[in-house]
Amino acid sequence: MKKIFSILGLAACFVSFNQLNAQSTMWIYNTDGTVTEKSTSEVDKITFSDQMNNMLLYKDDAATTFDVSKINYITFSTLNTEDENGIYIHFNGDTALVSTSIESESLTIEVDGADVTITSKMKVMDLNYYVYGSTTDGSLTIKNDKDFNLILNGVSLTSQTAVPVKSSKEVTCNIILSDGTYNEISDTENNAKKPVISTSWTTNISGNGTLVVNSNKKNGISSDADINITSGNITVNINGDAGKGIKADSTITISGGTITCNPNGNIILEEVGSGYDPSYCAGISSDQDIIVNGGTINMTVSEKAVAGRGIKSDGSITFNGGSVNISSNGGGDTYKDSTGTIDSYKSSCIKADGDIMFNSGTFNLIANGNAGKCATADGKIIFGNNETTLTSLVFNATTTGEHILESAAAGWWQDADYANPKAVKAMGNLYVNNGTISVTTKNDGGEGLESKDTLFINGGVIEINTYDDAINAKKHIQVNGGKTFARSTGNDGIDCNGTMEFNGGFTIAIGITAPEEGFDCDNNQFKITGGTLIGIGGSTSTPTAKVCTQNSLIYKSLTNGTALRIEDSDGNDLVTFQVPTISGQQGGGGWWKSQTATKGPGGGPGGGVQGGNGLTLLFSSADLVNGTYTIKQGGTITGSDEWNGYYTGASYSGGTSKSVTISSKVTTSSK
Numbered sequence: 001m002k003k004i005f006s007i008l009g010l011a012a013c014f015v016s017f018n019q020l021n022a023q024s025t026m027w028i029y030n031t032d033g034t035v036t037e038k039s040t041s042e043v044d045k046i047t048f049s050d051q052m053n054n055m056l057l058y059k060d061d062a063a064t065t066f067d068v069s070k071i072n073y074i075t076f077s078t079l080n081t082e083d084e085n086g087i088y089i090h091f092n093g094d095t096a097l098v099s100t101s102i103e104s105e106s107l108t109i110e111v112d113g114a115d116v117t118i119t120s121k122m123k124v125m126d127l128n129y130y131v132y133g134s135t136t137d138g139s140l141t142i143k144n145d146k147d148f149n150l151i152l153n154g155v156s157l158t159s160q161t162a163v164p165v166k167s168s169k170e171v172t173c174n175i176i177l178s179d180g181t182y183n184e185i186s187d188t189e190n191n192a193k194k195p196v197i198s199t200s201w202t203t204n205i206s207g208n209g210t211l212v213v214n215s216n217k218k219n220g221i222s223s224d225a226d227i228n229i230t231s232g233n234i235t236v237n238i239n240g241d242a243g244k245g246i247k248a249d250s251t252i253t254i255s256g257g258t259i260t261c262n263p264n265g266n267i268i269l270e271e272v273g274s275g276y277d278p279s280y281c282a283g284i285s286s287d288q289d290i291i292v293n294g295g296t297i298n299m300t301v302s303e304k305a306v307a308g309r310g311i312k313s314d315g316s317i318t319f320n321g322g323s324v325n326i327s328s329n330g331g332g333d334t335y336k337d338s339t340g341t342i343d344s345y346k347s348s349c350i351k352a353d354g355d356i357m358f359n360s361g362t363f364n365l366i367a368n369g370n371a372g373k374c375a376t377a378d379g380k381i382i383f384g385n386n387e388t389t390l391t392s393l394v395f396n397a398t399t400t401g402e403h404i405l406e407s408a409a410a411g412w413w414q415d416a417d418y419a420n421p422k423a424v425k426a427m428g429n430l431y432v433n434n435g436t437i438s439v440t441t442k443n444d445g446g447e448g449l450e451s452k453d454t455l456f457i458n459g460g461v462i463e464i465n466t467y468d469d470a471i472n473a474k475k476h477i478q479v480n481g482g483k484t485f486a487r488s489t490g491n492d493g494i495d496c497n498g499t500m501e502f503n504g505g506f507t508i509a510i511g512i513t514a515p516e517e518g519f520d521c522d523n524n525q526f527k528i529t530g531g532t533l534i535g536i537g538g539s540t541s542t543p544t545a546k547v548c549t550q551n552s553l554i555y556k557s558l559t560n561g562t563a564l565r566i567e568d569s570d571g572n573d574l575v576t577f578q579v580p581t582i583s584g585q586q587g588g589g590g591w592w593k594s595q596t597a598t599k600g601p602g603g604g605p606g607g608g609v610q611g612g613n614g615l616t617l618l619f620s621s622a623d624l625v626n627g628t629y630t631i632k633q634g635g636t637i638t639g640s641d642e643w644n645g646y647y648t649g650a651s652y653s654g655g656t657s658k659s660v661t662i663s664s665k666v667t668t669s670s671k
Contacts, residue, residue, distance in 0.1 A: 029072045029092070036066075083128055089116055089140060091133035091157060114138025115162065121145050131155045132181075140165050147172040152183040152211060161190045167199040170225075177209030177232045186214035189240075195222035195247070202226045203248075205234065205257075212236075215243050220261075222247040229253070229295070235260040238305075242268040242279035251315075252286045254322070255293040259284075262299070263330075267306040267345065275336030278345045282309040283326075289315040289354075292361065294322045299349075301328040303369075307345035310365075316354035316379065321392075323362045326350070332371040332404050332419065344404050344419040346371035349397075355379040355428070358435070360392040370401040371419040371445075381426040381451075384434035384460060393435030393460075397423040403445035420445030420468070427452045430473070432482060434459040441466040444490065448472075455496075457482045457505060463644065469495040470509070477521075479531060481505040485644040488512065489583070492520040493537060500541070501527040502620070507534070508644060512584025513560075514538025519618055528552060528620050534646070535618035536579060543620070545665040552620040553662060555631060556670040560615055565632040565652040574623050576637055576652055578645040582615060624662060631658045 026043065028036040038057065045058045048068075055071070056063040087100040087109075096114045100107075106121040114135040120127060120143070127148045131140060134156040141163075142148065150165075150173055157164050164185050167173040175197075177183060187196045196215050203223040205211075210233040213220040220236035220243070221227065227248040234257060236245035245261035246252065261283030269276040283299045284290065290313045301308040308330035311317060332346030347369040350356065356377045365374040374397035375381065384393050399421040406417040423439045423446070424430070430451035437460060439448040448464035448471055449455065455473040462484040464470040470486035471477065475498040482505045486493045493509030494500070500521040509518040518535025519526070526541050529549045536558065543552045558564065561581040566574045632655050639650025660669045 026074065027090070028066065028074050029097075031070050031072050083130075085124065085126065086128045086130060087118060088130045089118075089132075091131075091135035091138050091155065093135060094137065096133070096135065096138055115141075117141040117143070119143040120148075131157075136160075139163065142167050142173075143169050144171055145169060147174070149174045149176055151176045151178060152181065152207075152209065153178040154181040154183065156184045158186040158188070159191070160188050161192070163187070163191070163194045163196070163198050165197045167201070167203075170201040172202045172204065173199045175203065175205045175207075175211075177205070177207030177211050177234075179208040181209040182212075183209060184212040184214070187216055189216050191217035193218045193240075195219040197221045199223045200225070202228070205229045206231050208232065210235075213245075215240055215245070217243070219244045219247045221245070224249045226250045227252045228255070229257055229259065230255045231295075232257040234258070236262070236283070238263045238265055238281055238283070241265045241281070243281055244285040245283045247282075247285045249287045251289045251291065252284060253291045253293065254284075254295050254297070256295040258296045258298070260298045261310075262302070263305040263308045263310075264302045265305055265308075267308075269335060273338035274340035275338050277338060278307065278335060280307045280309055280312075280345070281305040281330075282312045285309070285312045287314045289313060290317045290352075291320070292318070292322050292324070293320045296323045297325065299326040299328075301326070301330050301347060301349075303329045303331065305330040305347070307332055307347050307369075309347065309351050310349040311351070312348075313352045313354065315352070316356065317350060317352045317377075318357045319359060319361045319363075321360045324350075325364045327366045327368065328372055328374075329368045330372070331369045332401075334404060334406055334419075342406050344371060344406050346373065346404065346419055348373035348376050350375045352377045352379065355381065356426075357382045357385075358393060358395060359385050362394045363396060365395075365397045367397075367399045367421060367423075368401055370421070371404040372399055372401045372421050373425060374399060374423045376422065376425045378427045380428035380430065380453075381424060382431045382433065383437060384432065395435055395437045397438070398440045398442075399423055399446050400442045401446075402443050418445055420447065422446070422450055423448050423464075423466070425450045425452075429453050430455045432457045432460050432462060434482075436460065437462045437464075439464040439466065439470075441468065443467055448486065451475075454478070456480070457484055457507075459505075462486070465489075467491070469493075471495070474498065476501070479503065479505045479507055481531075483643075484508065486510070487580070487644075488516070492516050493518045493535065495520045496524070497522060499525040499527070501525075501529075502531045502533055503529050504531045506532045508646060509533070509535045509537075510580065510582070511537030512582055513615065514584075516584060517541060518616075530622065531620075532575075532622075533618060533620040534575060534577060536582070536615055538584065538616065540616050540618040542668075543618075543666050548665045550620055550622060551624045551626070551662055551664075552618060552666050553624060553629075553660065554666065554668040555617040555619070555660070556614070556668070557658075558615040558617040559633050562633040563635050563637045563652070563655065564617070565635065565637075565655075566619065567630045567632070568623070569628050569630075572623075573650075573652075574621060574629070575619060576639075576647040576650050578637060578642075578647070579615070580645060626662050628659055628661050631660060632656065633658075 108119040132153040263281040265281035310326035326349040330347035349365040404419040454476040487510040492511040518537040635655025
């Protein structure tokens, strides 16, 4: 029998309780199964008899004697065992001990090995359940008739087949992580697809301890109602196929703490109709809404978690603060849906079936899987609101995956269908009101900001470097403010299948050589009433003169990679810009693109103005009034105040000069 000698350090044969002042309770586990509790306030010191047969606990000069042969072991705890509403559950290997001072016929305690079931019908609010100790095959089920507190005070609990921790009544469960404690709760693959921690009603998690949940079959922490997290260091490892780390049937609200989720479960394809219905692994998942007010969320979706999600909501997701760091590495592929139609599944860092509001916070999102998304919503996506500042919202998104071929073209006149990697995609409107937004995509199909409806830029600082379109919308793009840099290395800088309107802000849009464009809105209305626009590409859409109130210059002889400057007749600098070296299809297009400018009604919306073997510049500014201007190229720019090639307060020397006269709302020069 292992005695207490090693614990108490018998070389000294004396323990001063000054060394244990951080503990409040001494638990003496006897060989007959009983437990003796002593408050450390009642003990000054521990000594042993000469033959080590007896242990003596002293308070002042009075001693209590214990037969060492009848002691199994001793533990020390911060538990306050004098809590009159306290129920203490201690797991010890293949057994469990439950202790309480409550005497009531309405309180039932059942212990079967290390499986504990406690039922309270006492109608007492805020009963405290203290849990600690260790077992590799045990469980705790609480059937409380009123809201209660589940206080994890240093417990290591694994259940081989059952739900490790369960609250089965529709009452609030407050999970409190005792300060400084480490708690680990796990299931095994033999769990019948049940959660590790399962609650039937609102679940609140707080405290300054650590909780690690290992889910090996299905979900980690799961509630049939709301989950609210205010503090704590929480890690959930999700190894079960299609498992969810933190799952609520209602709303999840995170206001503090550090939450780490590691989805590592594979996809499940369930046969439905003529195909399949896929289910995915996810870190945080809600059947309704998710609200993040603060705290830190860290996630790594593994490659094994095919099509896995970081944060997933069947409703909307609102971020009002905090730090969110998600790396999604799950791959994607094609499958047949229930109707037999080819579809694809793909991974995403943040996915909402409703809207996503990035009001405030710091976001670092990386989607490495094929056709992966950083943030995607079936509704609208909003960055910032009128109450936030530029420094309160920082959003960084990167995709590195390839596209997925969903169906090949049947003939030369058709396009193949792909599922593409997207940094930010909204099926509804997309709004940028403020914030600092940085977006990068690496491969074909990778777009930056995309709306399948209308895209508004009202403020903020935006920097986008993509392979495919940097900014894209299906119906309308409207820029009212902000500072935007949008560059594509494989397509258009800013592309709209519908109309475009610029009323303010500062916008740089760079595409590749012809037939691609800096600004592209096909043959649709292109309205400019304010702001500064610098567009560079093989061609450009032409502003619609009859609706424009601000002059624009289209210059078709821009040299690739040159240092550019435009000055007025007094030598004042309108624009100084280092044109990047742009690759692509030099000299304009194929059979599908016109080689000549086309004008729409009223002076020409959107037709492609080609730049020959050079590039085409579109420049518009309130300072571009009627008069004569000098365009300089090939010189040297000297200055340090630079933003993505645009210089302010810089000097320019050398190069060649050409003059152009502005006399209408849209002036085109090919000199």
